[in-house]
Amino acid sequence: MARKRKPRNLRRRNAITGYLFIAPFIVGFLLFLLKPMFESFRMSLSEVTIAAASQKGGKGFVMETITTWKESNYYQAFFFDPQYKTQLVDALKEMAIQVPAIIVFSFFIALLLNQEFKGRGFVRAVFFLPVILSSGVIVGLEYNNALMSSMKGAIEEAGSGMNITATLETVLRTTGLGGKLLDPVFKIIEAVYDVALASGIQIIIFISALQTVSPSMYEAAKIEGCTAWESFWKITFPLVSSMILVNLVYTTIDFLMRTDNQVMTTITHKVTPEMEYGLSAAMAWSYFAIVAVVLGVLAAIISKKVYYYE
Amino acid sequence: MKKRKFRLKRRQPGRSRGGDLGVYIILTLFGVMFAIPLVMAICQAFKPLDELYKFPQTILVYNPTLNNFKDLFVIMGQSWVPFSRYIFNTVFITAIGTAGRLLIASMGAYVLAKYDFPGGRKLFAMITTAIMFNGYVTDIPRYLVISGFGWIDTFLAPIVPALAAPMGLFLMKQFMEGIPDSLLEAAKIDGAKEWGIFTKIVMPNVKPAWLTLIIFAVQELWNNPQSTYIYSEELKTLPYALSQITAGGVARAGAGAAVGLFMMIVPIGIFIFSESNILETMASSGIKE
Numbered sequence: 001m002a003r004k005r006k007p008r009n010l011r012r013r014n015a016i017t018g019y020l021f022i023a024p025f026i027v028g029f030l031l032f033l034l035k036p037m038f039e040s041f042r043m044s045l046s047e048v049t050i051a052a053a054s055q056k057g058g059k060g061f062v063m064e065t066i067t068t069w070k071e072s073n074y075y076q077a078f079f080f081d082p083q084y085k086t087q088l089v090d091a092l093k094e095m096a097i098q099v100p101a102i103i104v105f106s107f108f109i110a111l112l113l114n115q116e117f118k119g120r121g122f123v124r125a126v127f128f129l130p131v132i133l134s135s136g137v138i139v140g141l142e143y144n145n146a147l148m149s150s151m152k153g154a155i156e157e158a159g160s161g162m163n164i165t166a167t168l169e170t171v172l173r174t175t176g177l178g179g180k181l182l183d184p185v186f187k188i189i190e191a192v193y194d195v196a197l198a199s200g201i202q203i204i205i206f207i208s209a210l211q212t213v214s215p216s217m218y219e220a221a222k223i224e225g226c227t228a229w230e231s232f233w234k235i236t237f238p239l240v241s242s243m244i245l246v247n248l249v250y251t252t253i254d255f256l257m258r259t260d261n262q263v264m265t266t267i268t269h270k271v272t273p274e275m276e277y278g279l280s281a282a283m284a285w286s287y288f289a290i291v292a293v294v295l296g297v298l299a300a301i302i303s304k305k306v307y308y309y310e
Numbered sequence: 311m312k313k314r315k316f317r318l319k320r321r322q323p324g325r326s327r328g329g330d331l332g333v334y335i336i337l338t339l340f341g342v343m344f345a346i347p348l349v350m351a352i353c354q355a356f357k358p359l360d361e362l363y364k365f366p367q368t369i370l371v372y373n374p375t376l377n378n379f380k381d382l383f384v385i386m387g388q389s390w391v392p393f394s395r396y397i398f399n400t401v402f403i404t405a406i407g408t409a410g411r412l413l414i415a416s417m418g419a420y421v422l423a424k425y426d427f428p429g430g431r432k433l434f435a436m437i438t439t440a441i442m443f444n445g446y447v448t449d450i451p452r453y454l455v456i457s458g459f460g461w462i463d464t465f466l467a468p469i470v471p472a473l474a475a476p477m478g479l480f481l482m483k484q485f486m487e488g489i490p491d492s493l494l495e496a497a498k499i500d501g502a503k504e505w506g507i508f509t510k511i512v513m514p515n516v517k518p519a520w521l522t523l524i525i526f527a528v529q530e531l532w533n534n535p536q537s538t539y540i541y542s543e544e545l546k547t548l549p550y551a552l553s554q555i556t557a558g559g560v561a562r563a564g565a566g567a568a569v570g571l572f573m574m575i576v577p578i579g580i581f582i583f584s585e586s587n588i589l590e591t592m593a594s595s596g597i598k599e
Binding site for chain 2: 197
């Protein structure tokens with residue numbers, strides 16, 4: 001009897017600890033993410049008006065939704081919108097090329113930056129810069145400052161000014177290797193600056209993961225006669241594979257949620273100047289469903305290959 | 311350890327000198343590419359007005375001047391609320407928000423990674439799915455939730471919702487999966503309580519993940535004007551105050567460039583500080599033995 005009860009007690013203790021530790025997160029998650037999400041779902045099926053709360057003695061605004069369940073006309077309105085469809089397909093196509101490129105690139109750079117050399121801290125900081133520059137101040141101030149946008153243009157010009165792409169493209173095309181097969185390759189090369197600038201966080205995540213691998217494992221492998229190539233595929237790759245999943249999820253989301261994404265622009269535009277809350281919510285939900293399916297499939301495939309250290 | 315002092319000695323016997331050179335060349339190429347925007351942003355802050363509006367734009371500055379900073383300080387001095395107040399507000403929101411998010415996300419991630427409790431997997435699936443949702447559309451309902459709590463125009467509005475970040479939890483959980491169970495079991499046998507295991511074993515072992523999470527949070531909070539939730543002048547944030555300055559048009563262009571530099575210094579500083587303190591110290595303490 002005593003033996004039988006023990007696992008149950010352990011289970012219960014585990015459950016209590018589990019809930020206690022995760023409770024603060026869950027509260028925040030429910031209130032500030034899940035509730036707004038379902039509100040927006042309701043909005044997508046309703047007619048929405050926003051009124052000042054001062055009429056009722058409160059601060060800010062209140063939302064009044066008149067639920068019109070009978071017809072989900074918002075969903076119909078844009079699902080048959082050819083413009084939205086092409087935008088969506090374009091975004092997904094571009095994602096299929098850029099996301100793998102970003103992951104491979106950042107993994108490669110992280111491997112280089114994980115090695116010992118002089119001035120490593122400085123080089124790491126340099127590679128982290130795009131994160132600050134792209135997601136931070138400059139983008140935020142751009143709206144108010146024509147100067148910053150002209151600066152961004154100049155940066156892009158400087159980046160592509162070397163014309164590596166054009167030279168390479170002509171070389172490859174003249175050798176007869178061109179055609180449809182190489183188009184994705186050219187796209188990657190053309191987008192190399194974009195890729196490099198979008199890889200900041202991914203590089204950091206990979207470096208962090210590489211740091212948790214013990215050097216003694218490589219030593220042991222070397223003693224056993226393992227080449228660097230082998231130890232990369234047998235040690236580094238499996239131990240970092242869980243972070244490939246993280247980066248895949250992060251990159252895909254980052255790509256699909258970027259403000260310069262066509263679909264996102266349309267949705268945001270519907271919120272702010274057009275005040276079409278219901279329609280924008282419907283668009284966001286359908287976009288969310290598509291992103292979730294894409295990511296779900298990708299993650300399901302990758303997570304099968306991920307190796308978790310026992 | 312001693313070997314490293316001899317610079318000519320190759321650190322990695324498995325690789326040729328040509329390989330070493332190749333690595334440096336690749337890093338330099340990409341490094342330059344990455345550094346151009348920063349160099350330009352720094353130079354921009356020191357450019358006199360005529361150079362700022364030169365076309366085509368130059369990356370480097372030819373006649374550096376400190377006038378932009380002087381202008382900026384003059385404008386700062388004229389503000390209605392002491393400028394230090396804006397700085398304090400932003401630092402406060404960023405510091406509390408980041409620390410809180412690190413703790414809350416780590417606590418949740420720890421039990422999701424290492425405890426088997428009913429509903430845990432479903433919860434995790436739900437949290438990761440929520441990352442994918444378009445934030446713009448939930449802005450309005452979220453505002454209404456916050457407004458319902460009566461938090462509008464207080465620091466609670468920007469801080470509390472920032473604490474529960476699904477991306478942070480996801481990241482932390484993936485890192486914590488990497489900690490061997492045997493390490494936790496050993497601690498348990500030695501009499502450690504759950505909280506002790508969390509603070510003394512799990513957290514120190516995922517220090518590299520802190521770096522990423524801190525960067526995410528600082529980026530998000532530091533640059534956020536928070537103007538949606540805060541309208542009292544004495545509670546307003548630095549990015550808001552600075553964007554007011556840059557909104558002044560051509561006359562304020564110089565000061566605007568100085569503002570850009572000013573706002574960048576802190577995230578870069580935090581990165582360099584945490585990189586050397588968190589990442590470098592982990593270098594030889596790999597846990598995956």
